[in-house]
Amino acid sequence: MxxxxxxxxxxxxxxxxxxxxxxxxxxxxxxxxLIAHAVTADDSEPxxxxxxxxxxxxxxxxxxxxxxxxxxxxxxxxxxxxxxxxxxxxxxxxxxxxxxxxxxxxxxxxxxxxxxxxxxxxxxxxxxxxxxxxxxxxxxxxxxxxxxxxxxxxxxxxxxxxxxxxxxxxxxxxxxxxxxxxxxxxxxxxxxxxxxxxxxxxxxxxxxxxxxxxxxxxxxxxxxxxxxxIVHIDTPYDEIIIKLNSKLNKTYISYGALGASKMESQRIQDSNAMEMEEAVAVKRAVSKSSTLYKNSKWDLVDAVEDEMVEVSDIPKEDLPSELRGKSNTEIENYIDTKKAERKRIQKEIQEANKKREAYIAKNQKEGSxxxxxxxxxxxxxxxxxxxxxxxx
The missing domain is CATH 3.40.50.410 (von Willebrand factor, type A domain)
Structure with a gap:
């Protein structure tokens, strides 16, 4: 399956x-x-x-x-x-x-x-x-x-x-x-x-x-x-990657009309993967540590990095509650901190996954x-x- x-x-x-x-x-x-609340799927060109x-x-x-x-x-x-x-x-x-x-x-x-x-x-x-x-x-x-x-x-x-x-x-x-x-x-x-x-x-x-x-x-x-x-092989690195995934989720900063619902969707899809099997949740976490997992439409870290928004253009009501009373400089520093934290965690997931893949290659039976x-x-x-x- x-x-x-x-x-x-x-x-x-x-x-x-x-x-x-x-x-x-x-x-x-x-x-x-783009203004934060105006970003939609139609705004991004291939x-x-x-x-x-x-x-x-x-x-x-x-x-x-x-x-x-x-x-x-x-x-x-x-x-x-x-x-x-x-x-x-x-x-x-x-x-x-x-x-x-x-x-x-x-x-x-x-x-x-x-x-x-x-x-x-x-x-x-x-x-x-x-x-x-x-x-x-x-x-x-x-x-x-x-x-x-x-x-x-x-x-x-x-x-x-x-x-x-x-x-x-x-x-x-x-x-x-x-x-x-x-x-x-x-x-x-x-x-x-x-x-x-x-x-x-x-x-x-x-x-x-x-x-x-x-x-x-x-x-x-x-x-x-x-x-x-298909029989998935459990490895000593699975639990490490799953714990790192929980830390990774905490680096996301929701904003705009999509923020809260998309952050909840992230949590639900983590749960869906885990309910299928722990190995599926591990693979999803690895995907989330890659460049293909981008969330510029609702996450401030990705949005700023991709130049989709300027902090000074974001209406205060589109910010999460913990940032609404902050100055633009404070918000930018907060985003930079989360960005650095995310890159560190993603790197740790990738490094753990290399060890996981080596373990699987060594223990996997032919044709499995x-x-x-x-x-x-x-x-x-x-x-x-x-x-x-x-x-x-």
């Missing part, structure tokens, strides 16, 4: 399409100053070297194992992706979108398809939406969900960006009124690669067109046992990482080379 995290990771890292383009070698940096992944999950009755894998393995995928680099040594930005299909609770008029989340780089939000998914029988129309994601999402026209769809399910790929071949042809025209994950027998997936759906865009076809549980994880990472490495990405 813990492999789909690599699904997203594969998505994250399947950094390639069959084109001659590569990641951009020149970074165009642009800064902007960065150079952006990877866009749309994850399309079958949420019919038989897919509980798949959904659990997605919840558990999100952080593995993110952590793998933190090691990706372009030729200019810049880390690519990551955006993930989420769709569900094949669920009776969804509208039949919409083809039993629903956008759960548009492209987002908010890791807490992505986790929250994954944990909101529930299963209920239904009609699984692969062509419909692919076409819907192509129409609704802003894929952009930058040919250097890596754009991928990962669709997972277990019913024939050709079901529904919309021909899947038309949908994947549209994907290819948009420079979007379609990767298919069949939850069942490899040959059965081929016979029901899952392999063909991937082949038409140069994507990867993968068959997995979605109900297989799971079918999905192995298949996806192999696909990622192969496709990444086509976009000139490298890994630390």
């Amino acid at each position: 813990k492999n789909l995290k690599n699904l997203i990771g594969m998505g994250l890292m399947t950094l390639a399409f069959t084109t001659t383009y590569g990641c951009e070698t020149k970074i165009k940096k642009e800064t902007k100053t 960065k150079n070297n952006t990877v866009k992944i749309a994850l399309l999950l079958d949420t019919s009755n038989s897919m509980d194992g798949l959904i659990n894998q997605a919840k558990a393995q999100l952080w593995d995928i993110v952590n793998k992706f933190t090691h990706a680099k372009c030729g200019n040594e810049e880390r690519p930005a990551l955006q993930i979108a989420l769709y569900q299909y094949g669920n009776d609770n969804l509208s039949s008029r919409e083809g039993y398809v629903q956008q759960v989340l548009g492209f987002s780089d908010d890791l807490d939000e992505i986790s929250e939406k994954l944990f909101s998914l529930t299963t209920n029988g239904g009609e699984e129309f692969c062509g419909e969900v692919i076409q819907t994601s192509l129409k609704q999402l802003d894929w952009g026209k930058n040919e250097d960006h890596l754009k991928m769809i990962f669709i997972a399910g277990n019913e024939p790929f050709d079901q529904g009124k919309l021909n899947y071949q038309d949908a994947v042809t549209n994907a290819k025209e948009k420079d979007v690669v379609v990767n298919t994950i069949f939850c069942g027998n490899y040959e059965q997936g081929i016979n029901t067109y899952w392999k063909n759906g991937a082949r038409l865009t140069g994507g990867e076809y993968i068959a997995i046992d979605h109900n297989r549980e 990482t799971g079918e999905l994880e192995n298949a996806m990472l192999n696909a990622i490495k192969k496709q990444a080379e086509k976009k000139n990405y490298t890994w630390d």
